[in-house]
Amino acid sequence: MVGLGMIFDETYRPFFERVHRDGLYDRRFGDVDVPLSAVATRTGMRALAYQSESKGKIADFRNLAGADSVDKLLDAEPSFVCVATPDNRHFEPCKKVLAAGCHLLVEKPSVLKLQELDELVELARQQNVLAKVVYHKLLDPDHKKLRTFVADGLLKHVNNGYCSLLEPKQISSGQFAEWIKGRNPGTYVACHYIKLIDFTFGGKLKSVTAGGQRGLVGPAHGPTWDSTQMKLTYEYDDGREAAFDIHTSWVTPDNFPGYVEQEVQFRFDNGVWNGHSRKRGVECTIEGRTPFTTKITMNNHYNGTFVEPWGERAQRGYGVEVIERFVRELAQVEFGGPREQRDDRLAAAASLAYNDLAADRQVVAAVQALEAILAEAAQGRPDGVVRVNGEHGGLVLYRPGQSEPNVLYAPPV
Numbered sequence: 001m002v003g004l005g006m007i008f009d010e011t012y013r014p015f016f017e018r019v020h021r022d023g024l025y026d027r028r029f030g031d032v033d034v035p036l037s038a039v040a041t042r043t044g045m046r047a048l049a050y051q052s053e054s055k056g057k058i059a060d061f062r063n064l065a066g067a068d069s070v071d072k073l074l075d076a077e078p079s080f081v082c083v084a085t086p087d088n089r090h091f092e093p094c095k096k097v098l099a100a101g102c103h104l105l106v107e108k109p110s111v112l113k114l115q116e117l118d119e120l121v122e123l124a125r126q127q128n129v130l131a132k133v134v135y136h137k138l139l140d141p142d143h144k145k146l147r148t149f150v151a152d153g154l155l156k157h158v159n160n161g162y163c164s165l166l167e168p169k170q171i172s173s174g175q176f177a178e179w180i181k182g183r184n185p186g187t188y189v190a191c192h193y194i195k196l197i198d199f200t201f202g203g204k205l206k207s208v209t210a211g212g213q214r215g216l217v218g219p220a221h222g223p224t225w226d227s228t229q230m231k232l233t234y235e236y237d238d239g240r241e242a243a244f245d246i247h248t249s250w251v252t253p254d255n256f257p258g259y260v261e262q263e264v265q266f267r268f269d270n271g272v273w274n275g276h277s278r279k280r281g282v283e284c285t286i287e288g289r290t291p292f293t294t295k296i297t298m299n300n301h302y303n304g305t306f307v308e309p310w311g312e313r314a315q316r317g318y319g320v321e322v323i324e325r326f327v328r329e330l331a332q333v334e335f336g337g338p339r340e341q342r343d344d345r346l347a348a349a350a351s352l353a354y355n356d357l358a359a360d361r362q363v364v365a366a367v368q369a370l371e372a373i374l375a376e377a378a379q380g381r382p383d384g385v386v387r388v389n390g391e392h393g394g395l396v397l398y399r400p401g402q403s404e405p406n407v408l409y410a411p412p413v
């Protein structure tokens, strides 16, 4: 495990603890042990705290810290490595992991540039390993239902829609304070919805525009963004287009009734889908707790903690399921049949577009476009537009008043 922050605590930790206790079984690949063998972080402090509090829940793991922690982790020859470092620190550890011949699972956004994605996809191919990315919202039952209706032709041709994901202030002022300078909430969370749109509706990304607000997390004219709004345009095989607005923030007041606000609306030729991941039906007030330490509207589907009806305490939901699903895919590759058929099993696992890095191209393109547009805006040149696969290249930024296009990625996206 590289990076032991908030997402480790919410999804990886419950997975590794459960699998330590129960193992991982499937008739096709048998009984597989999945010990967390080593972790690499910046300072080693969180790993130290976790080591002392997790006694009995997990096997002993090596706590590696500092600039060469990933190299030391790879010396232990893990079968797979999960990378959950801050958004702009994925590429370097991912490259090392794949170059060492280990399977890779990286948090969203996989990487920030198509050039980086190309390098990782090529490395994975050369090394015959999996390179996958975590988009847990694709496993949210509501989003699965949306996709099922689209796949079954019940909802026909999406025309437009909006998504919003608003994070609390405590994220930007506390948890992420170490790495937030120069960053934006769009790259951090809009990518969830870019992937949902890309994966659910298909189509070809045509253009990206974006803007945002500053002044709370950093200076009003600096490079750090409080909130962003982006618009994606897609084109489908029949030549018709669709447009999607995605709004994000990490400065929502901490006394907001839910931990994050998450809402989508998609309009089709023959229908409308409204989804609200926070207001799914529960509203709870507890004196002295809500809405701070306990939220009023809670998401019990993501990684809820429960006392099961049979008395056991559990933490489960689609955030944990997505990690387990990757490990099952990997176990199937390595142990799901004769060694000489491993290549076929690897190809089958790599063909899954929901999590394979090779299928993340349009999402990375949209993130790269967002980053470039915001960087220009921070330099006093707002209102850029990025066009995809046009006359000047694969991903090209056009700025008002400047005749010279800025080619972000020359090959076709």
Ligand SMILES: NC(=O)c1ccc[n+]([C@@H]2O[C@H](COP(=O)([O-])OP(=O)(O)OC[C@H]3O[C@@H](n4cnc5c(N)ncnc54)[C@H](O)[C@@H]3O)[C@@H](O)[C@H]2O)c1
Pocket: 002, 003, 004, 005, 006, 007, 008, 040, 041, 042, 043, 044, 046, 069, 084, 085, 086, 087, 089, 107, 108, 109, 134, 135, 136, 175, 176, 188
């Ligand atoms: N799937 C999701 O919905 C979801 C939710 C939250 C975060 N994330 C993603 O997970 C990643 C981590 O987010 P987080 O919320 O856990 O962040 P965090 O700031 O809480 O934790 C980051 C961790 O990375 C470590 N780290 C930082 N730089 C490092 C380096 N150079 N080498 C090794 N370790 C390093 C830190 O020590 C820390 O343990 C981000 O990319 C984020 O977008 C995903």
